Amino acid sequence: MDLYNDVLSDPKVKKKEKITVAPDGKVIPTDGTDKIKTDWFDILNFIFLAIFAICCLLPFVNIVFTSFSTEEDYFNKTIMIFPAHFTFDSYRYIFLSDVDAGGIVSALLNSIIVAVVGVLYNMLMTSLGAYAMTKRDLPFKNVFFTLILITMFFGGGVIPLFLTIKDLKLNNSLFGIIIPFGINTFNLIVLRNFYSNVPDEVIESAKLDGAGELRILFRLVIPLSLAGIATIALFYFVERWNEWYWPMLLFSRNSSLWTLSYKMRMILQDLQAADYSTKIDVSNTYGDAQNAASIVIAIIPILCVYPFVQKYFVKGVMLGSVKS
């Protein structure tokens, strides 16, 4: 780096006797002692970050506490810090009474099916595409790549896609939101970067041993790129679990196919009363504590999966983004 050499070779620069380098590469000018100095800025920074993190958490904490309280408490409360009477009433109501076709239990099951099957389908399609893209001298590779890239810039839009899905009669089953959204182009590119990190020699030697391409992909490349797989799988999972727009467009008349996110939207926007189909029981509106309980149920899977994959996805996203 020119800057470095210029500084070092400049006779006018006074070089300090001792320079300590902290574990994360930060240089701390010292006078020989090993203490890490914290000044006013560090304290301010500390506090500011803590406040921000608390602001991020506070809505969730509020909701969790609301879900465990009773209705009257909710109306009479001033500021809800901790529920006055701890109760499972809301959860009991949700799981036991709201079990018919458009209810929350069936929505939960639908969401689980869509998430699990959807993520598997997504990962399969994306892996196949990403692996094929890593082959450098594949004839017509650029044609494929351009084709895929164009879809990132320009698309038909919501309505033509909606009509296409309807024409394919996919709006009668859960496949309607699984199959059309098989591949997210951005994830494809990130996964391709991960796969291309597997050294060519390893693949060559596997080929010499007689392995076919499919076997190379599933037995060799994928196990070697687990960080990327975990990251992309998490992204797809979150996308699937939180998806409500397309279930709304495709399934609004078909209450047995509702997914949890869509059901949440109806609950939270009090849309149950404005029924789209005659099957909905209009009197089945939720109170506030039950709203909160349903929110907690909706976010529990994400919270469960989150800590496990956190160590993978930070590294994964960093690698993926810096490379591309």
Next chain:
Amino acid sequence: MKKELEMQIPEVVRQVRKNKWKNLGKKIWEYRVIYLMMLPVVISYLIFSYIPMYGLLLSIKKYSASKGIIGSPFVDPWYKYFVQLFQTDGERVIRSIKNTLLISVLKITFCFPAPIIMGLLLNEVKFTGYKKLIQAFIYLPNFISWVIFGGIVMDICGNDGIISNIRHLMGLERKSFTHDPGWYYPILIFFSILKDTGWNTIIYMAAISAVSPTLYEAATMDGCGRFKLMWHVTIPCIGPIIIIQFLLAIGNIMNAGFDPIFNTYNKDVYDVADIIDTYMYRITFESSSLSGFSLGTAVGLMKAVINFVLLMLANFFVKKINGTGIYDLGD
């Protein structure tokens, strides 16, 4: 000219040239399994991304459900729906465009610098344990969908929410902030920052960690304190990434964010909150006539074209600055 060149080329190359097509065929056969692997992917893109593009024709046709897209007759004149948009509902269309641009500008002003600042601040933390803890907390809101987050927002800001309760305690009347057009933008921006900033710091932290420590050493020897280090070393080094993100944000200016707005708006704030996407949704799916489809497609088409042009421009400028475009990824 060609004959002279050919006489100078060695024999081997000439042979290869002659067998060009045969070589290609051999390579295709060699990679046949790969092509098979690509097949489902290509089919998926063709059916669900390219066929709908054909459906854009809908904007110039009079849609009839029984006849489908192809069978529907062209509407007369072909620009009827585009004009109709501006004639019947012109005010709302223009207002939605204005809101879209306004909200996008607000987002770029406030939500764009936030992750950069947060990344710089996090980088200053010397205790890695604390850093990891904070990171775990701020990434979390990103995974919750806006359906739920919007519900939480309306819960907090609504008539019975915490803020109202505090007002009640202070003797003021209860108020639902999400129904007040004056408060809608601050609420939107504030909660967008809470939700998106954490996740977006990842890219900036990756860039910051890629800055070579020798630069810091050199600057420190020059007598730079903490803030000077940030200003003279860190920020210039992550400059390219900032510019790329900025240009991408500009390229997306027509997408002011459907999810946050759709999940927190209501009739009272349509005037300030309606963006092109939400307006398009309403005229398509909540209107009584089938012409809603054609109108909606027309709006979608206009927006897609403007978006496309902006993204191309953004890519052009990124290429000028960085040497490679955002999407130049094929090796």
